[in-house]
Amino acid sequence: MEPPGEKAGEATGLRITPQLLKLRTGEFALESILLLKLRGLGLVDLGCLGECLGLEWLDLSGNALTQLGPLASLRQLTVLNVSNNRLTGLEPLAACESLQNLNAAGNLLATPGQLQCLAGLRGLEHLRLQDPLARLSNPLCTNPSYRAAVQELLPGLKVIDGERISGRGSEFYQLCRDLDSSLCLSSSPGPRAPEAQPWVEPGYWDCWPTRSSSILEEACRQFQDTLQECHDLDRQASECLAQAEQALSPVGTTSSFVF
Incomplete structure (x- = not known):
């Protein structure tokens, strides 16, 4: 049986207190906390x-x-995940001048205009408004052109919803879209054939149409380049995390932060 205090907390919702933060981080001074995970606490x-x-x-x-x-x-805040909440606005984040990465998927943001408050954040490069794998989205994402509207509103963004839209690697995403489009066109079924005829037209099972070969070759080349870059970034990130854990953890213990 759960303690009465826990049941009451679930019923009324939880408020962040200094005691809670010190318990979660082990830090005595709140201003000394650099990394904080408060996921799924109600x-x-x-x-x-x-x-x-x-x-x-x-x-x-x-x-x-x-x-x-x-x-x-929080003027030093660089990475923020507020996904899967009930937010209808992000106005306070306008003052978070160091913000670079924001995940706001799974909230109640209804129009791109509600992101206007982020326009002054010159360092903001990564923004997520929907996450299909986690089945998280926002009402504004139902508009097929919402990404274009967001990109126009926040031209400094490099990645929207995990897809690179500018900078190194963005061409690869465009090539993939072009390749998908060409394959869809090549494999679209034609008029229904008479019963005495084969049920598919000649050439239906050809893997790649000739006119798409150049797109495919360029996509494969850029994919290899992007994959190598990912391996390099993964190695660098692992080294940085190891250094951070060594600096933040007491001797003989380790901790991890998953975002």
């Missing part, structure tokens, strides 16, 4: 989170948040 109130002035990495996903007011004081 949070409804960010409480004193704004006092964590040194915070750089924050995961608030899977809670019941409706506003982000206290985050306005």
Whole structure:
């Protein structure tokens, strides 16, 4: 049986307190907290989170948040995950001048105009508004042209919903789209054949149409380049994480942060 306090917390929602933060991080001073994972705790109130002035990495996903007011004081915040909450606006994030990566999938953002508050964040490069694998989205994503609208509103973005739209690698995504389109055109069934005729037209089973070979070759080449870049970035990230864990963890213990 769960303690009464836990049941009450589930019923009324949880508020962030200094005691909670110190318990989760082991830090005595709130301004010393650099990385914080508060995923799936039933949070409804960010409480004193704004006092964590040194915070750089924050995961608030899977809670019941409706506003982000206290985050306005987090000028060092670089990575923020607020996916799977109940947010209808992101206005407080306008003050998070160091923000580079924002995951806001699975909220209640209805129009691209609600992202106008992010226009002043010059370092913001990665934005996620939907995540098909996790079945998270926003109402604004039902418009097929929402990505173009978001890109126009926030021209500094390099990645939207995990897809690179500018910079190195963006050409590869475009090649993949072109390849998909050409394959769909080549394999579209024609008029229904008479019963005495073969049920598919000659050449139906050809793997690649001749006119698509140049696209395919270029896509394969750029895929190999992108894959190598991913391997290099993975190695660098692993080294950085190992150094961070060694610096942040007590002697003899390790910890991990998954975003």
